[in-house]
Amino acid sequence: MGKTILVAGAGHGGLAAAADLARKGFDVTVVEQKKEADLGYDWTDIFAPKSLIDAGVPYPSRSLYSYKENMTFFSPDQSVALTQQIPENELEIKMERKDIYAHLIAHAKRCGVQFRFETAVTAPLFLGSRVCGVYAGEEKIYADLVIDACGADSPLRTALPAICGIENSYAEGEMAYVYRAFFERTGDWTPEHNYEVYVLHHGRQEIAWVATEQEYADVLIVHTQPLTEQDVQTALADLRKTNPHIGEKILRGGQFAKIPVRQPLAVMVADGYAALGDSAYMTVPLFGSGIANALKASHILSETVVADKACAFTAETLWPYQTGYFKLLGAGFASLSCAKTAMLHMEPAEVDFLFARGIVTAKEISFSADFTSLQSMIKLSMRETVDRAKKLSTDKILLTKIVRIASQVAAASALCAMLPKTYSSSAVRKWAASYNAFFAKQRKG
Ligand SMILES: Cc1cc2nc3c(=O)[nH]c(=O)nc-3n(C[C@H](O)[C@H](O)[C@H](O)COP(=O)(O)OP(=O)(O)OC[C@H]3O[C@@H](n4cnc5c(N)ncnc54)[C@H](O)[C@@H]3O)c2cc1C
Numbered sequence: 495m496g497k498t499i500l501v502a503g504a505g506h507g508g509l510a511a512a513a514d515l516a517r518k519g520f521d522v523t524v525v526e527q528k529k530e531a532d533l534g535y536d537w538t539d540i541f542a543p544k545s546l547i548d549a550g551v552p553y554p555s556r557s558l559y560s561y562k563e564n565m566t567f568f569s570p571d572q573s574v575a576l577t578q579q580i581p582e583n584e585l586e587i588k589m590e591r592k593d594i595y596a597h598l599i600a601h602a603k604r605c606g607v608q609f610r611f612e613t614a615v616t617a618p619l620f621l622g623s624r625v626c627g628v629y630a631g632e633e634k635i636y637a638d639l640v641i642d643a644c645g646a647d648s649p650l651r652t653a654l655p656a657i658c659g660i661e662n663s664y665a666e667g668e669m670a671y672v673y674r675a676f677f678e679r680t681g682d683w684t685p686e687h688n689y690e691v692y693v694l695h696h697g698r699q700e701i702a703w704v705a706t707e708q709e710y711a712d713v714l715i716v717h718t719q720p721l722t723e724q725d726v727q728t729a730l731a732d733l734r735k736t737n738p739h740i741g742e743k744i745l746r747g748g749q750f751a752k753i754p755v756r757q758p759l760a761v762m763v764a765d766g767y768a769a770l771g772d773s774a775y776m777t778v779p780l781f782g783s784g785i786a787n788a789l790k791a792s793h794i795l796s797e798t799v800v801a802d803k804a805c806a807f808t809a810e811t812l813w814p815y816q817t818g819y820f821k822l823l824g825a826g827f828a829s830l831s832c833a834k835t836a837m838l839h840m841e842p843a844e845v846d847f848l849f850a851r852g853i854v855t856a857k858e859i860s861f862s863a864d865f866t867s868l869q870s871m872i873k874l875s876m877r878e879t880v881d882r883a884k885k886l887s888t889d890k891i892l893l894t895k896i897v898r899i900a901s902q903v904a905a906a907s908a909l910c911a912m913l914p915k916t917y918s919s920s921a922v923r924k925w926a927a928s929y930n931a932f933f934a935k936q937r938k939g
């Protein structure tokens with residue numbers, strides 16, 4: 495074979511794709527801007543463990559992970575608390591991010607992947623309209639295929655010319671701005687629930703969680719606009735009112751970060767190029783989890799590459815990666831993105847109503863680790879649906895809003911179903927234009 499594949503970015507998706515492709519005989523190099531020892535955040539992640547198997551990665555040692563606890567969701571006025579009831583065999587695992595990376599890197603090395611750490615790619619390199627490698631500063635690194643796994647602000651995707659037909663950047667409201675820190679526990683106070691999630695916390699466009707461990711309280715604060723230090727202090731002061739065990743001392747983390755919470759990239763491939771993971775916006779739009787999706791997508795991509803017997807790696811031969819991703823996850827996530835945007839337009843009192851009247855119950859929030867769409871998240875029987883509709887009908891304005899959300903979700907699903915099955919540049923561009931226009935219109939409300 496002897497074809498060279500360059501994976502830019504040693505995140506979850508990039509590492510898994512690199513390993514899979516090296517194992518299948520390609521000459522694969524991962525180019526990562528950070529030092530190996532500096533990879534990842536100093537905190538834990540939760541993700542569906544089966545996604546490792548889906549990506550052809552062995553399970554990590556059992557001592558490296560624990561199972562995630564059920565979360566308790568609070569209504570904005572905090573009068574209702576709903577606790578997930580997820581069957582044990584469907585729970586996600588919790589693992590140190592640095593351990594996940596170490597595990598993926600060790601696996602990739604065993605598969606024959608070469609690594610270049612401390613090398614930042616700066617731009618794509620072109621031969622005509624085909625991506626034929628990357629620039630790393632002045633240096634040109636050539637490859638037959640470039641896999642862009644550089645994250646949401648990838649310098650590759652953002653620099654692709656219009657001829658590639660790939661969106662360069664995201665719009666306002668499509669990123670979640672987060673702060674996370676592990677605070678020292680103080681006093682003897684123990685919360686009733688170990689893993690609390692506050693929706694529209696104190697009526698703000700904010701989600702906050704407090705996951706209480708023996709030694710520390712893990713606090714996450716999420717906003718839809720860039721977070722300031724003052725926002726964090728305000729949220730922390732409010733969280734400490736209900737969680738007095740959150741001390742002042744930061745033991746770990748204390749960083750600001752960004753997560754895409756939007757529909758997947760409309761076009762993920764170009765000649766010589768494929769976007770993967772956060773650089774293709776593969777996170778679940780409601781929660782921002784992206785590890786399992788990046789892992790699953792890495793396998794679809796490597797299967798597509800292997801199926802391209804002539805190793806042409808054109809937009810056309812890479813297209814099954816995009817259709818495969820949309821079929822497995824992307825279409826469902828596009829619908830979830832609709833639901834997320836619509837929910838952001840809801841008033842805290844309306845969400846309180848949904849919790850208080852039993853329209854949202856523990857059942858709706860007890861989604862398994864492997865859910866792929868709103869439909870697979872909320873599995874209501876006909877009777878339950880009718881019951882919820884009856885309760886909802888007492889608030890006509892809210893009912894209208896929910897019906898509107900449902901129709902938008904259905905429209906997004908219908909649009910994704912029209913994704914061209916086979917590649918033609920004009921058909922793909924036309925479809926991408928309608929997809930992007932649909933979500934732009936929805937953002938405007
Ligand atoms: C605070 C926070 C908490 C999260 N928690 C969870 C969670 O619990 N569960 C979950 O499933 N997901 C979580 N996510 C999302 C998850 O981190 C991503 O979806 C996932 O890591 C996607 O992986 P990726 O392959 O796209 O790579 P990324 O993790 O985005 O990594 C990209 C890599 O590319 C490198 N890179 C960037 N630019 C360059 C460059 N110019 N040259 C070379 N290398 C470059 C970066 O250094 C990095 O190593 C969280 C995200 C954040 C920010």
